Amino acid sequence: xxxxxxxxxxSCTQIALxxxxxxxxxxxxxxxxxxxxxxxxxxxxxxxxxxxxxxxLSTPTTNWLLGSLLILTYVMIAIGFWFE
Numbered sequence: 400x401x402x403x404x405x406x407x408x409x410s411c412t413q414i415a416l417x418x419x420x421x422x423x424x425x426x427x428x429x430x431x432x433x434x435x436x437x438x439x440x441x442x443x444x445x446x447x448x449x450x451x452x453x454x455x456l457s458t459p460t461t462n463w464l465l466g467s468l469l470i471l472t473y474v475m476i477a478i479g480f481w482f483e
Contacts, residue, residue: 404456438483444476 419435426433437445451472455465 408452408456440479441483444479448472448476
């Protein structure tokens with residue numbers, strides 16, 4: 400379980416630190432306006448998801464409440480991007 404969580408968190412970190420800035424740089428080369436100026440709602444959802452993942456990883460056991468919290472966060476992110 401530790402290996403799977405390490406791989407999942409590591410790949411998310413790689414996306415956040417490498418792929419996003421590279422996408423902006425490629426946008427500059429192709430004259431496509433891409434910025435890292437995110438709306439406030441998306442920033443709040445990102446911080447909320449980081450807090451919930453850290454709470455989930457800090458406990459050695461899980462229960463239905465943590466699972467429902469993760470699913471609720473996923474639904475909130477999906478609804479936020481649907482109406483954005």
